[in-house]
Amino acid sequence: MSFIKNLFSKEEIFHLPELRFGRFSDHHSTEIKSHLWDEAVLHFEKKAYIKSYACMLEYLCIEKENNVKFTEKLNLRLKFEIIHGSKVISGIANQDGFYASAKLVKLTQYDEQLFESLLKENYHLRYTKFALDEEDHLILIFFTAHVNASPQFLYRGLRELALLSDTRDDIIIADYDFAIPVNMEVIRKASKVELDLKFNYFNDILQEVKNIFDVEKLSKKDHPGIYAYVLLAAVFKLDYLVKPEGKILETIIEVHRIFYHTPFLIDKKIELMYQQFLRLTDYDRKRFEIEIYDTISTFGILQHCNREKIIDILYGELHQAEWYITNGYPEQAKAITDYAVGYLLYSFEISEEFRPWLHLYYEITEHRFFSKMGFKFKSSDGVSLKKKTILKRIDEIKNTLPKTENEFQKSVNLKYESVEEFAFSYLSCIVKNKK
């Protein structure tokens, strides 16, 4: 977009090929995994509880990630560790039942307000509870007697334990300076260069949105919807590319929640979403750094989404964007296409065959991010899009996928005049090939 000032400078280029993007997806759909699950159910039905737990925990193992470790595996006793995000879940199963816990933070002083909020939350938790251990760690506990510990019950309990402890620790640390992080060994802190680049990109996006709200090229009164698209597209982009944790992630989730899960009229929603969004502008480099790190995950939060649904969502949003293209508002049209791609990646478990196409959308439209991050594929020279390079990249992706997954038989329809036009034509190609 013309009014965006790209804050990256040339010297900041570096190489980081292992950068992770977006949200973790925990589809355990291989034949081996299904077999392990069935075994766990069978053992549970025969009351062979420890065997059932071992199968269930093996089901959670992710190849190459080393996310589940058995520290003791006997016929009548099992000790294990599960890594999820910044948390290590330690567990034991013996004659008493199945017990697992995760340390959130270590407290150096006690706070009435913090304790009260955790005790209130305890009432509503279904599987877990907050507690305080002898060494003043705030911990989250999941315990169940054998009779209840079916594989499904264990999965749900461990999932609540993992997801809640992994999000709550950062929030407590951000709100209470006497709370000290624990399990720092399981996170990969970003390098200084990566942090600088992500922080600059983060600020670029914030500034871009503020400009759109300040300039109000299309009035908020007549076109309120486009402002919701702008805000959601921005937070989804940050979620996928910058991949923050803690309070930044909480703000992203809140912006999404206000739009999708509050009963207000659109004008009010936009006002509330923007208020939340502006909280991100309070971040200085130091606060930002605390919330940027990579982790290993075991549980995902995404819903399953089949190809037909993906295509339907893209088709619907392209229809919305078409009006803005036709009437000379390409930047607004791009907010809609950005939203469509971001929404899919933020909300759904996208198949390994489809995900590369959505990722490529960002590689091209957010070229400023990828080129500085050291990725070899450069879709733009900074002024115009490189047609040959883009087509070559499309072919590379096509070659890694089965022929039936070919999204670009009609890549001749792609338009390279501007990023906005390209974005629209790219998604149209995907949709037309599938409709």
Next chain:
Amino acid sequence: MTPSKTDNTQQNTYASSIIEVIEKTLSLLHYDAEKCKKAHNVWELSHESATIEIVFHRKKGIIYGDAFLAALPTKDRKLLYEYLLRQNLHVQGLTMSIRDNKILISFMTTDQDLSVDHLKKLISKLLIEANKFDNILVEQYGAFWPDQKQ
């Protein structure tokens, strides 16, 4: 999609079987299930100073038991909260929590494979722990008895 008549009948039969397990458990614990029943899915029982409420949440497929231990003191709650959180480390299968102005100890179990034996253990444990904790909370941490004027 709306459930068919067959689905509804099956669900009602299933719910009735769970209610039967709960009421049979209460009888084994020497309570009159009919007298305890406050609604079609809610039962209330007392033992010494403790009163507990058993609720079968049909849609969620869970059964929970809440014992109202005491009311929160009006000030200086930090030590009390610390105590409740520390006890959560030790009371296996039960949770100490607060709701509104009340201190509660609760259990939750699913309706899958619910047995009289398992439920009996849970209710008995809840009654024992509730009787123990309410005294401690009132005598040592300044909490109020449920019916005490503050």
